[in-house]
Amino acid sequence: MRKKLTTALIALSAAMMLSACTTSPTGRSQVLLYSDAQLAQSGAQAFAGMKQEIPISSTAVTNNFVQCIANNIIQQLGPSASPDDWEVVVFDSDQVNAFALPGKKIGVYTGLLKVAQNQDQVAAVIGHEVGHVLAQHGNERMSQSTLIGISQEAVSVALQSNNVAQSGAIMSAFGLGAQLGVTLPFSRAHETEADIIGLDLMARAGFDPRQSINLWQNMNKASGGNRPLEMLSTHPAPDTRIANLRANMGPALTTYNAVLNKPKCE
Incomplete structure (x- = not known):
């Protein structure tokens, strides 16, 4: 019975990967298991929760500054893209x-505006964050977690069914291996x-x-150099x-130099 379950889990994982393969905006292969609608709903729910938990800036100058930058970035997302469809909150x-977030949500913390010294630097951050959405990184991470969970369950069942010694230690090592070998990279x-996407958007x-x-x-100066080893970091x-x-x-510079009407959000 356990052998059949293990085989079924592996087959399910393989089938999910094959049916959900796609390509990111930079040409990188991806596995995306969730629909745009599911991600948009999750993003909207998360954003609503944040607006209830974190104070929202009421400073008009700050809000207008961030909104202006975001609007210019959003307008680069396609001919039908409209800033009116996006919600931007400081x-x-x-x-x-x-x-x-998926669902066309952008959040900026006022702390960023103390480190980003001008409109271009703020645009670099917003472009970067919108780049995550365009490349569906949230979907990819959720899909990855789902597949890792299925794989771990398959290994666990196989170890238990064959009475493998130290199965607990092996499963712990499997989890660490997944983190260092898959999740963090x-x-x-x-x-x-x-x-890369953000650089193009801002330009x-x-x-x-x-x-x-x-x-x-x-950013590096503001962190005081207190960062983990790159191998163990998500960034x-x-x-x-x-x-x-x-x-x-x-x-990016070629693109930027060709733009005649530069934003004046400051």
Whole structure:
């Protein structure tokens, strides 16, 4: 019975992967198990919860500044993209961060505006976060967790059915291996991909892509250098990130220089 269950779980995992294979905006292979509607609903629910839990900035100048930048980024998402379809909220928090969620939600923390020194640097962050949504990284991470869970269950059943000694230790090692070998590298790949997409978005919107490098230099300085080893981090090390941005700066600068009407959100 256990052998049949193990075989069924493996077959289910393989079938799910084959049926959900797609390609990201940069050409990277992905497995996406969830629909856009499911992700949009989850994003909207999460955003609603955050608006109830975190104070929202009431400063008109700050809100207008962030909205202006976001609008210019959103307008690069396609001919039918409209800023009116997106909800942009400035949260009054010292967190140096921003995010975008499926369901067309963007959140920016006021703490970010103390580190990002101009409209171009804020645009680099918003472009990056929207890049995560465009590349469906949330869907990919959820799908990945689902597949890892199925695989772990299959291994657990196989170990128990064959009375394998130290099965608990083996399962713990399997979990760690999944984290170091799959989850964290995928997260770093997502961050790098979002940087590339964001660089293109901000350049097409007329924001200076060179400021993305200044932004991450500021971010590194603000962190005080207190970062985990890159191998154990979900984000690339600052030097790695900056090197990747520099490597993709040529096309972004060409795009930026061709934009005649640059935004003036400041």
